[in-house]
Amino acid sequence: MTKTIxxxxxxxxxxxxxxxxxxxxxxxxxxxxxxxxxxxAAAAKVGGDVETYAADxxxxxxxxxxxxxxxSKHDQLDVLxxxxxxxxxxxxxxxxxxxxxxVVNTLAPYLLTELLLPIIPATGRVVNxxxxxxxxxxxxxxxxxxxxxxxxxxxxSKLAITIWTREWANTLPDGPVMIAVNPGSLxxxxxxxxxxxxxxxxxxxxxxxxxxxxxxxxxxxxxxAYFDNDSGRFANPHASALDAKHANxxxxxxxxxxxxxx
Ligand SMILES: NC(=O)c1ccc[n+]([C@@H]2O[C@H](COP(=O)([O-])OP(=O)(O)OC[C@H]3O[C@@H](n4cnc5c(N)ncnc54)[C@H](OP(=O)(O)O)[C@@H]3O)[C@@H](O)[C@H]2O)c1
Numbered sequence: 001m002t003k004t005i006x007x008x009x010x011x012x013x014x015x016x017x018x019x020x021x022x023x024x025x026x027x028x029x030x031x032x033x034x035x036x037x038x039x040x041a042a043a044a045k046v047g048g049d050v051e052t053y054a055a056d057x058x059x060x061x062x063x064x065x066x067x068x069x070x071x072s073k074h075d076q077l078d079v080l081x082x083x084x085x086x087x088x089x090x091x092x093x094x095x096x097x098x099x100x101x102x103v104v105n106t107l108a109p110y111l112l113t114e115l116l117l118p119i120i121p122a123t124g125r126v127v128n129x130x131x132x133x134x135x136x137x138x139x140x141x142x143x144x145x146x147x148x149x150x151x152x153x154x155x156x157s158k159l160a161i162t163i164w165t166r167e168w169a170n171t172l173p174d175g176p177v178m179i180a181v182n183p184g185s186l187x188x189x190x191x192x193x194x195x196x197x198x199x200x201x202x203x204x205x206x207x208x209x210x211x212x213x214x215x216x217x218x219x220x221x222x223x224x225a226y227f228d229n230d231s232g233r234f235a236n237p238h239a240s241a242l243d244a245k246h247a248n249x250x251x252x253x254x255x256x257x258x259x260x261x262x
Pocket of ligand 1: 008009010011012013014015034035038055056057058082083084086104129130132182183184185187188189190191192
């Protein structure tokens with residue numbers, strides 16, 4: 001059966017290739033990006049049954065608009081792949097003092113999931129992009145005005161999305177399934193080229209595991225789990241994600257921060 005699937009950050013890298021693979025299997029793909037020109041190019045490349053949605057995820061009001069745009073066209077979204085992410089940015093501190101990594105990599109997907117959950121069926125899935133780079137979260141930094149290096153901000157934002165995946169999934173025993181996935185390290189995307197100056201490994205390693213996480217049987221009973229594609233198996237995330245106090249602090253701060261943005 002064909003599914004309706006939103007892939008955020010599908011104008012480049014792993015997200016674009018994932019969208020191509022899903023579209024070629026006949027699914028309806030909702031492409032998302034922040035650049036109209038890149039969205040147009042991605043739609044041409046992906047082909048098939050695609051729609052395009054533009055929203056800069058560093059602006060949470062744009063995230064709200066994105067959810068509204070999707071809901072105005074769809075009563076059902078089978079899979080949400082929260083793939084968009086950022087490691088380095090020309091201006092990593094946003095106008096309100098927040099770090100762009102926490103906003104794009106952690107808060108925006110949380111908010112988008114919350115706003116789209118009413119149209120995701122119990123049999124649906126939310127696939128969240130984690131990373132092998134995970135570090136304990138300085139919860140004050142989620143709210144902003146705490147200077148962090150690029151790598152610290154990135155690794156903390158990735159542990160934070162892994163934590164909310166696990167914690168939120170525990171509150172949804174009847175579904176939808178929520179999973180955090182490290183797609184594989186140093187895959188050949190512009191994030192890796194810009195961030196580490198290396199060409200990187202085959203992007204298909206990441207795209208194939210996202211397709212599996214979106215549709216494959218082994219993920220159907222894995223809600224709340226973390227899949228580590230470097231080892232090719234479900235694994236424990238960083239130990240801090242399993243620390244109940246840390247997880248609770250992160251969840252409380254995420255919710256507080258989002259409620260303060262209106
Ligand atoms: N590559 C790896 O080895 C690796 C390893 C672990 C985890 N990951 C994760 O995998 C995901 C995909 O990364 P990638 O490696 O494919 O990187 P990428 O090629 O840089 O792609 C990132 C995607 O996110 C979009 N994006 C970035 N900032 C955005 C914003 N403010 N608003 C809207 N869209 C935005 C980008 O849009 P533009 O096209 O406009 O830039 C692009 O479509 C990320 O979450 C990353 O953290 C990657």
